[in-house]
Amino acid sequence: MSPVQLVLATHNAHKVVELRRILGDKLDGIDLIGYDGPEPVEDGDTFGANALIKARAAAKHTGLAAIADDSGISVDALGGAPGIHSARYAGNRDDRENLELLLANLAGITDRSAQFDCAAAFVVGDFEHVEDGVWPGSVLLEPAGVGGFGYDPVFRPEGLEVSAAQLTADEKNAISHRARAFGQIMPVVRQRLL
Template sequence: MTTLVLATHNAHKVVELRRILGTLLEGIELVAYDGPEPVEDGETFAANALIKARAAHRHTGLPVIADDSGICVEALGGAPGVHSARYAGTRDDADNYRLLLKNLGDSENRAADFMCAAAFVNDDVELVEVGVWKGTILQAPAGDGGFGYDPIFQPEGLDVASAQLSADEKNAISHRSRAFTALLPQVREYLI
């Protein structure tokens, strides 16, 4: 079995990704990263995903996947973007989405995209795939599932917030799912 490191200290993300990828991980053991966290100072999701993957690969010497994601709101010029996790100056999800709602105000343009860049790094190979989940920003939070901006994001074609979806429903259509399901077939070519 080939070991593949997921550059995160978040055990929930490892479990989530195992669920998303399912049979794509056949013959691959996905493990969490336990090394130092790099400074994510890239200007794009792809740059930050590569920063994490490169740092974890240098530390472990193993093949690594990593991601960076966030929400981009059209009326806010793409903000919070790569600053999504610390938008309000804290790492508190509710603080972040409350500030986003305040900054958006009563704008009629509520278009938003959840973005995820998934990266793979191993020796001299670097790959990146981007997943986009289109939707709109609700007027008020709804649901208690998910995390981050899920309570205020209504996916295109649905009439509920992503926080009202089951984990399996969300994992089937999310930006993270789209990025990693595009990346993993390429990763398998290098590992198996």
């Protein structure tokens, strides 16, 4: 029997690689395929709303079941910013500029509590489901490490003495916000598709 196809609704190559690693054996019987269709306007006011917008668009475009996520960093001292605007915090999709703006906005602030948030959405036909994953931690004073992407070099996960960018891919994928959200949604995906 051929594997069931499931579209991963993202144009972000980093997320595709990371999610395939995270899901690993949870994909048994499921062929996770890339998405090259149009990018929808992400105008939701929550991570969950934006994840659903992406999953709906991919499902509609391909006629297949789709999963998507929306994620970002939320900093307590900044009222939750950058939050859903994390990818374009500095006005574009430049990771370095986003990271530098975050550090500039936190200059002189001692409470650097933050969390990575991820909402994973699954859409098949008329069925929709969302799960959330949170990775608590804090923002470092300066970048450390060369792994990961986005805000990883300045995010220190709770209970660790290193940045997310200093973790191996396997270490990060075992405990990240994305791993938590997709770990919770995959049983629903498998129940619906297999």
